[in-house]
Amino acid sequence: MITLLTAFAGLLLLAVLLSSLAHRTILSTAALFLVAGFVLGDGVLGVLSLRPDDELVGTLAELALFAVLFTDGMRVGWAELRSAWRLPGRALGWGLPLTLVITALGAHYLIGLGWIESLLVGAILAPTDPVFAAALVGNEKVPPRLRQLLNVESGVNDGLALPFVMVFLAIAAGSSDLHLGELGLELGLGIVIGVAVPWLAIKLEQTRWFSASTQYEPLNALAIGLLVLALGKATHGNLFLAAFAAGITVATFGERQRASFEHFGELIAELFKLGALLVFGVLITPALLGSVGWQGWVFAILALVLARPAAIWLSFLGSGLSVREQAAVAWFGPKGFASVVYALIVLSSGIAASQQVFQLVAVTIVASILLHSSTDIVVARGFDDERDVPAWFGRVRRARRSPQATSGD
Secondary structure, eight states: OHHHHHHHHHHHHHHHHHHHHHHHSSOOHHHHHHHHHHHHSTTTTOSSOOOTTSHHHHHHHHHHHHHHHHHHHTTOOHHHHHHTOHHHHHIIIIIHHHHHHHHHHHIIIIIOOOHHHHHHHHHHHSSOOSSTTHHHHTOTTSOHHHHHHHHHHHHHHHHHHHHHHHHHHHHHTTOSOOOHHHHHHHHHHHHHHHHHHHHHHHHHHTSTTOOOOTTTHHHHHHHHHHHHHHHHHHHTOOHHHHHHHHHHHHHHHOHHHHHHHHHHHHHHHHHHHHHHHHHHHHHOOHHHHHHTHHHHHHHHHHIIIIIHHHHHHHHTTTSOOOHHHHHHHHHOOOOOHHHHHHHHHHHTTTOTTHHHHHHHHHHHHHHHHHHHTTTHHHHHHTTOGGGSSOHHHHHHHHHHHHHHHHHHO
């Protein structure tokens, strides 16, 4: 643990020192932590040693996803969410199941997995991760409807994919009871906890008996988030839907709480995210990367460049999105923490194909992190009006004018 903490602290300092450069280039702090974990892990230097079934791995991935979804939910209130639901509804109602099916087809025909195991892989890789689309969601020059679409979709689809994962996992394990009632209760509890806890906390502060000081105000939303997490764990409510619902509730009823927590919350989420990426990188060994063969890598690339784009293109026919907006949504279907958590659930399930499913999901996530975290800045800049005309065009135009100006003299 001390070695892991030392490595994380050193990498965090390096990320801070390189952060300005990273915001201007394709250099990615996410990729930095992933690659560092890979190099420091058992497969290369052997400085850090972790197993997928270690409690730290699953706990950190779960906490990272919870923190990211909670802070992302605060970017939209209920009024904005209700008025702009048309586009996220297409992505969730059509894009999610289509991505699942197309990914499952690839797993079946390319890898040779059975249909249930293939559908399980599709369910694990269907949800998108809100972390690696941060440059788009946080860039004010990107159209608001596109930012809201990506934010809402990535926040909700993690929880929506979980029932599919659990159902396909139960079938793969040969269970005759799919526990659909329990799954429905888990989703419902997550939403109830995510709405009720923040609402009660904010209403309490608005009474004449309570008032948060300026110094403690940022801790208000943190306390709400921790309470939602604790109740979700205690009642087995869906943590991911609870986190996103709690963020939306704070944004709807507690504008002051949201404003005071915004910067603080983003820093907390970033710390968890980078820590989870380091741990995940340690799990990725050369043996794992080679175990899937060329078919596995072809599958991983097609899952990113074919499954999501094809599903989004079909889902947004006649939606009114411009070609550039639709291309950005189609490309930014990154795979991340939710897929990691679900893959770890499958790995610990003991089904016959658990190791193969985990390896396939792992290489897809690695490819996604490297590709998406290195291109978010580039795609975001495509919406910058100043970049609508390429820089080289301006130089050529000035070069053409220069001789004319000289001859006029």
